[in-house]
Amino acid sequence: MKVLAIDPSFTNTGWCIARYDLAERSVDILEGGLISTEKAAVKTIRRSSDDLRRAKEISRALSKRAEQVDMVFAEIPTGTQSARASWALGIALGCLANVALRSPMIEITPTMTKLAATGRKDATKEEIITWAIAKYPHLPWIKGRKGISPRNEHMADSVGVLHAGFDHEDFWEYCAIFAKARR
Numbered sequence: 001m002k003v004l005a006i007d008p009s010f011t012n013t014g015w016c017i018a019r020y021d022l023a024e025r026s027v028d029i030l031e032g033g034l035i036s037t038e039k040a041a042v043k044t045i046r047r048s049s050d051d052l053r054r055a056k057e058i059s060r061a062l063s064k065r066a067e068q069v070d071m072v073f074a075e076i077p078t079g080t081q082s083a084r085a086s087w088a089l090g091i092a093l094g095c096l097a098n099v100a101l102r103s104p105m106i107e108i109t110p111t112m113t114k115l116a117a118t119g120r121k122d123a124t125k126e127e128i129i130t131w132a133i134a135k136y137p138h139l140p141w142i143k144g145r146k147g148i149s150p151r152n153e154h155m156a157d158s159v160g161v162l163h164a165g166f167d168h169e170d171f172w173e174y175c176a177i178f179a180k181a182r183r
Helices: 047-066 083-100 110-118 125-135 150-167 169-182
Strands: 002-007 012-021 026-036 071-075 105-108
Touching: 002 047, 002 083, 002 150, 012 047, 012 150, 026 047, 026 150, 047 083, 071 083, 071 150, 071 169, 083 105, 105 150, 105 169, 110 125, 110 150, 125 150, 150 169
Parallel strands: 002 071, 071 105
Antiparallel strands: 002 012, 012 026
């Protein structure tokens, strides 16, 4: 079974695709990456038009990856501290909704991601990045001037989302249906 795990964001969306062996209960992450969008440099473009362009980029990239898998795990963003952040959260949710129309999706909370990655619900971004890189060093991690870049946060979170999804009871119910359908 192939699974896409997503940590959505308007600026940097982390993702990974893994193969899960149901018999062995083993995970093999095949690929991962970051979908980055930036504001247009040209000031003459309306912000809402630019936001639509960016949303299309994210949606197109996620949909392309969702076509390759049997199921999707997605961290559902919660809460914001500003109107602009609320706007960006809405766009990220819209991109996820587009993917959910094409593939079965299990919703993961940020706390579930932290628990799956570190065993603690108060894990820091740095701890999750360190865990993910140690577990899957073959992924295309971003290097910074001082070693590993904080931009790895979103791909690392997608790895945590993946592991949280495998712990989710809905995943095991889906697996039972998937196994029956394959017989």
